[in-house]
Amino acid sequence: MRYLLTKLTVAFIAVGLSAGCTSAAKNGIAGESQPVSDSDRSLSIATQDVTLNKGDLPLSNSVKWQTMSKEYQTIARGTYQLAEKAIMQMEKPAEPWVVVMDIDETVLDNSAYQVGLDTTGESYSKAGWANWVKSEKATLTPGAATFIEIVLREGGKIGLITNRDASLNEHTWRNLLEHGLPLTAQNACLLGRSQADITAVDNESFLNDKDLRRSHIASGNAKCFKPNNSTVTWNKSHKIVMQIGDNIEDFKQVTQEHADVDVVLTELNKTLFLLPNPMYGSW
Ligand SMILES: [Mg+2]
Secondary structure (H helix, E strand, O other): OOOEEEEOOHHHHHHOOOOOOOOOOOOOOOOOOOOOOOOOOOOOOOOOOOEEEEOOOOOOHHHHHHHHOHHHHHHHHHHHHHHHHHHHHOOOOOOOEEEEEOOEOOOEEOHHHHHHHHHHOOOOOHHHHHHHHHHOOOEEOOOHHHHHHHHHHOOOEEEEEEEEEHHHHHHHHHHHHHOOOOOOOOOEEEEEEOHHHHHOOOOOOOOOOOHHHHHHHHHOOEOOOOHHHOOOOEOOOOEEEEEEEOOHHHOOOOOOOOOOHHHHHHHEOOOEEEOOOOOOOOO
């Protein structure tokens, strides 16, 4: 049966799918910076009881690789291990310091959402994606939890700059905490994307839509999400010592169109760390 309502579980990813591969990677998904169009064909994801209409279409190679390959696990965990070593060996600044991390496919793994798209033939839609975020069912990216614990143990903080919409911050925060991450308003600043981040892009000071938020963290002007109406503020300047993401635009003043790979490489695995994501991006 084409549309069989099925519980969405990790087991679903592992055993419920046929092994074919037809569609190419979809690169307009999950809050990345390029324009996206709303679609009426949103996935039937119930936010309270996470289910989706699982179809019988095969997974794309990109989603198979992300969800099933040992190569993905090895590269993701290996990248985080390099980042841990860099943090532990770093001479710590006297001022407050922070590691800026992207969320999707960097801290949280949304491959189950991508599985749903592939197997039903649906496309990304803003509404369908928002329902997925509201479900708070994203899992953890391999290696992310240990890395975050080490940053905090070493005296650093975590800046979470995501292109999930800022209106979804509470769901994103709960999803992170559900995995036991030791994040608090004091040690972590969650910044979802707002219209101001988009309009700030001026191709001079701000080249991508995360640059404004990075500058706010650095200058002590970040309007961090305040869980449980926290009164904690990040009103001190913070030194950004490291940036981690799955998109080249997770790095300060880098754009997909104009990224100088040679320049990025000079800092790769030193202050810049890049995780693999073949499923979607700004490319
Ligand atoms: Mg991402």
